[in-house]
Amino acid sequence: MPKLDLDDTIAAIATPNGEGGIAVIRVSGSGAFEAVEPFFVSQDHEKLSDAPANTIRWGKFVDPAQLLVDQVLVSCFRVPRSYTGQDVIEISCHGGFAITRKILGVLLSKGVRHAEPGEFTRRAFLNGKLDLTQAEAVLDLIHAKSDRSLDIAIRQLSGSLSRTLKELKDALMRLLAHMEAYLDFPEENLEVNVQSGMQDQFTNVQEKICSLIAGFERNQLIREGLLVTLVGKPNVGKSSLFNALLERDRALVSDLPHTTRDPLEEALEIRGFYVRLRDTAGLISEPEHPLDKMGMDRALGTLRESHVVLYVVDGSVPFEEADRHVFQLIPEDKKVIALVNKSDLSSRIETKEFEAFLGDKFPIRLNAKTREGFGELEERIAGCLEQGTSEAGEQITRLRHKKALEAALEALRRAQQSFQMKMSLEFVTPDLRAALEAMKELTGEIYSEDLLDVIFAEFCIGK
Ligand SMILES: Nc1nc2c(ncn2[C@@H]2O[C@H](COP(=O)(O)OP(=O)(O)OP(=O)(O)O)[C@@H](O)[C@H]2O)c(=O)[nH]1
Ligand SMILES: [Mg+2]
CATH class of the missing domain: 1.20.120.430 (tRNA modification GTPase MnmE domain 2)
Structure with a gap:
């Protein structure tokens, strides 16, 4: 990027593109008041350049031919008490694509420069309003x-x-x-x-x-999201739980085993944590089909990256060797939450045997269809994430x-x-x-x- 001139006057639309209640065009620099003045007719016909610091004026924004563009509010900030530490004018207009383009276009046609990305904050930093970590x-x-x-x-x-x-x-x-x-x-x-x-x-x-x-x-x-992965043998309801947690039909669900092959990832917020939730292919000990083998390799890769593993078994069938095998594939350093799904069906899992197998990882009974047990699940996920991320003290990012x-x-x-x-x-x-x-x-x-x-x-x- 060529070296920026920080003394000239810049402008940009500060609100997102598109339609909205209002939009704001921000102007900063020593010539901000002079740049806006010719195009702003205040309701009380006072000159904009006479406006004291930290005041708002209501009036009309007009184009160079003095034709009305929009009714606007103009907020006036003066050196050094503004976001950038320079003279700043913020024009609040109606939030339409054409209006904002027109107002910005008028200013740019009269010698104001279009701001570079982050240039207002860069000026704030250079004028000592913020240090770099604050910017x-x-x-x-x-x-x-x-x-x-x-x-x-x-x-x-x-x-x-x-x-x-x-x-x-x-x-x-x-x-x-x-x-x-x-x-x-x-x-x-x-x-x-x-x-x-x-x-x-x-x-x-x-x-x-x-x-x-x-x-x-x-x-x-915390910033980039913690990875929480659903694993289990085929058909235990991982994808159903994935969809239920997301509250939408994201993954394919069927009563055929091996429905999921590629890991699927979606973001959601759980008790204030940004979570990347992943659904994976059902894990088996000896995949025959090459596609099952590929899906399993990906699931195992995901397991290694995970911060929390949701180990799912089907409560409507007995706990078996295939479930044990999946559990053994989970790396030892992972936080594991055990889930017994399909709690609406009659239970055939030997609860005592399963709990003894899990040791201290007390399982949660769930129903992917009615979301029964989901409150406890979210609490346990948040608890695991809390342990991994909370520690007193200041934080660098x-x-x-x-x-x-x-x-x-x-x-x-x-x-x-x-x-x-x-x-x-x-x-x-x-x-x-x-x-x-x-x-x-x-x-x-x-x-x-x-x-x-x-x-x-x-x-x-x-x-
Ligand atoms: N009754 C009942 N059926 C469920 C529940 N959760 C899932 N199912 C059913 O179990 C079958 C398998 O569900 P999936 O979510 O596809 O299972 P999966 O573990 O993702 O299976 P794979 O992707 O093949 O490994 C489907 O027929 C679901 O409707 C539940 O809580 N209760
Ligand atoms: Mg699935």
Whole structure:
């Protein structure tokens, strides 16, 4: 992307394309008021350029020939109290495709530039309204697919991660200042209590960084969805349960075994978690048909990736070797919830024998047709996901964050090692400075245009 001019005035439609109650066209830059003024006739005939900050005007938007385009509300924000930190005008018009295009077209024809994706937020970052992790949280907020991911994004946008990172940076700066003070007076030997104080500071910062890195995997899962897979021998009702959980007829169901061959995946929200639910082919010990073999290979691949496995048996037939075989295929590290399906039919499963086989995995009785037992199933799934994802503490959300923290940690470890070996402090401070720089890259105090291009390219136009 060519280097952006951040002083010119930009505009874009900020609401989704299509029809709606209202739509908003956002204009930002030092020329925002001058750009809109000729086309806005306020109801009280006051000049838009006289409008005080944080006020709303009602009036007509007209084209260059002074023909009416729409009745609009114009919200006026002035430097620095706006989203971008520049003068901003937001034109709220009726939410129609032609109206928004027309208003935007009028502004663009008069020298306003069409905003690049994420350019409003990029300006907000460059004007110090947000740090880089908060700018990323804006994107996460828009893309959040469940209450949990929404929660993380809103906390990050409110600055909770920024505060934690600031504390870490401050601690590093204090340590650096401390060392530099001793550098200036080389004749003074470090006293024992100063030595141990610095050691503690090193350890403290490293522990906090480690805990942030550990939180990354959990966060990824929350953002990108946890994989929950239905497995069982053929015909136990996996696809029926899949459809019932989704509340729609997604998978083929029949009383013939081997109906499902390819794994099917659909997303749904379960108790605030974004879940990727997968239906798989029935598992058997010796598939004869090559297609059954292929379906089984895929099911086994899915099993390995899963976070939670729903192990389904048919309660209307006795528990048998074929069910045992399926259970043995589930990797040991997986969380398993056992389901006895078809509870509407007379039970032929030896409950005691089945429970003894499962050990501590107490089964749930289900009916895919009436959704009986589904409340308990959802609760148990959420419980498993909770264990896998909840842990107190601040959370990072991107590989970029993790890499920056890892770089800081590595530099800190080097610095502490040199310090412990009682090397001259001159050899310790460069690594400390490197750790601090990595932290500053994370929050965006140090950045490159290329990095901003990558981050903001993910945004939609108008944000
Ligand atoms: N009575 C009753 N029948 C069910 C229930 N769940 C599924 N079935 C029936 O059991 C048969 C098999 O259901 P499917 O959902 O296709 O089973 P599956 O495990 O996906 O089978 P494969 O894809 O072949 O491995 C169908 O005839 C369903 O209507 C249930 O809770 N009660
Ligand atoms: Mg099926």
